[in-house]
Amino acid sequence: MIIALTGTPGTGKTTIASILKKYGVSVISLKKLAEQHSFVESYDEQRQSNILDLDAIEQYLKKTIKKDELIIVESHLAHLLCVVDFVIVLRCHPQTLRKRLEQRNWPWKKIYENLESEILDVILCESVNDHGKQSVKEIDTSTVSAENIAENIFQIINGSKTFSTLLEPGNFDWSEYLFDANIMEQ
Ligand SMILES: Nc1ncnc2c1ncn2[C@@H]1O[C@H](COP(=O)(O)OP(=O)(O)OP(=O)(O)O)[C@@H](O)[C@H]1O
Numbered sequence: 618m619i620i621a622l623t624g625t626p627g628t629g630k631t632t633i634a635s636i637l638k639k640y641g642v643s644v645i646s647l648k649k650l651a652e653q654h655s656f657v658e659s660y661d662e663q664r665q666s667n668i669l670d671l672d673a674i675e676q677y678l679k680k681t682i683k684k685d686e687l688i689i690v691e692s693h694l695a696h697l698l699c700v701v702d703f704v705i706v707l708r709c710h711p712q713t714l715r716k717r718l719e720q721r722n723w724p725w726k727k728i729y730e731n732l733e734s735e736i737l738d739v740i741l742c743e744s745v746n747d748h749g750k751q752s753v754k755e756i757d758t759s760t761v762s763a764e765n766i767a768e769n770i771f772q773i774i775n776g777s778k779t780f781s782t783l784l785e786p787g788n789f790d791w792s793e794y795l796f797d798a799n800i801m802e803q
C-alpha cells in the first residue's frame with residue numbers, strides 16, 4: 618500500500634515523515650528520489666523549484682514497491698501519482714503557514730502563491746479529484762503537534778486505528794483569509 622503524505626509547502630510533510638521514519642516506517646521523499654535517480658525534468662526559474670518527471674517516478678514506484686509493502690510517499694506532488702492508494706493531506710492555518718514560510722527566505726511572490734493555494738484547498742481538491750473522497754483524509758498541523766500527528770498516522774499503519782479516525786475532506790474553510798491584509802499583504 619502506498620500512502621501519499623501531501624500538502625502545501627510548509628504544512629509539515631518532511632517533519633512528520635522524519636518522525637515516522639524513527640518509528641521504522643518506510644518513507645520515500647519524492648524530492649530526494651528525483652535527485653538520486655535523475656527524475657528532475659527541468660527547473661522552474663519563476664517558482665525556484667524543480668519540475669519532476671512524474672511518469673518516470675510512477676514507473677519506478679510500480680517496479681520497486683511490492684504489493685504487500687507499506688510505503689509513505691511524501692511530497693506536495695505525491696497525490697498526483699496514480700500508484701497511490703490513499704492520500705493524507707496536511708493542512709495549516711494561513712496565519713501559521715505564513716510564519717513558517719517567512720522563515721524560509723523565499724520571495725514574497727512564492728509565499729503568497731502558497732498561502733493562496735492553501736486557502737483555496739488546491740491540493741485537497743486535486744487529491745479528491747484524482748483518488749475520490751473515500752481515499753482522502755485531512756490533518757490540521759496548526760493545532761496539533763508533529764509528534765501527535767506522526768503517532769496518529771503510525772497507529773493507522775500498525776492497525777490500532779483506522780483511516781476513518783482522521784478528518785473527512787472539507788473540514789477547513791480558510792476562504793475568509795484570502796483578502797485579509799495581515800496575512801495576504803507583504
Ligand atoms: N504540527 C506540526 N506538524 C508539522 N510541522 C510543524 C508542526 N508545527 C510546526 N511545524 C513546523 O513547520 C515547518 C514545516 O516544514 P516542513 O519542511 O516539514 O514542511 P514541508 O511540508 O515538508 O514543506 P515542503 O513542501 O516545502 O518540503 C517545520 O519548521 C516544522 O517544525
Ligand SMILES: [Mg+2]
Nearest residue numbers: 629630631632
Ligand atoms: Mg518537505
